[in-house]
Amino acid sequence: MNTEQTLTGKRVWITGASSGIGEATARLLASEGAELVISARRVEKLDTLAAELQGQGVTVTVAPVDVSDRAAMAAVGEQLVALGGVDILINNAGTMPISPIINGRVDEWDRMIDVNIKGVLYAIHAVYSGMAERKAGHIVNISSIAARQTYQSAGVYGGTKHAVRAISDTLRKEAIRFNVRVTDIQPGSVATELPDSIGHDKIRSAVKDNMYAEDSPILQPRDIANGILYALSQPPYVDVSELLIRPVIQEN
């Protein structure tokens, strides 16, 4: 009853695996014996990662997709069924083009809502019924510290992450009867490419020159991967429902 779960032979689908947290999670879970399906839009990056891991004996399937493309996500869902379904979803793909609401960068609002909310839902939809049928599974959604509080210029981004947290907790309750576990991971600042997605020049520079500056002692992607592994490794009766991980220097 009290045994930790091992990842050996578990099939894990990771979205946003071409960089940052998703890539680090792919590496860590592969080293723990997982079989991977990796998704993102940048195919070359996925192919390079897959080749490296396959060279270490890991089974990796590359499934390039834009998570905001509903039909394409449904097609990946069918591909996953053909593989025999997935045991674990790491719902990680996201984008952060923040700006003050007064600037009215409506295309960027749409993009965040499409990728960070709809993309997360499409991925859940692709795996959840299979998990429910098998009465086993674990869905890990990557929201953010911005799912718990608000930041100026991050109204829409924070809104999407609050939504992911709310969806996660609702899904956790609904999924109990299917023996599917749900975890919402809330990273603070992590050194990744995420600030590059900021289209507002002044804000991008401010973010990259301050909290995300090269010498800033913020988290590394591996720190979040470790948190994900912790949640996945708990005994079957344990649901790590939420995990907030911030760098020591991050007050809010």
Ligand code: NDP
């Ligand atoms: P990265 O920019 O390094 O990674 C984002 C990943 O998402 C990439 O693999 C990217 O791949 C993928 N992605 C973006 N848009 C799409 C899309 N439309 N379809 C498919 N894949 C897409 O940043 P992080 O690793 O930091 O981000 C991972 C998650 O962590 C995000 O959800 C982010 O909001 C969250 N987070 C990050 C924090 C941080 O400080 N870094 C803090 C809190 C939360 P590609 O471009 O190839 O499609």
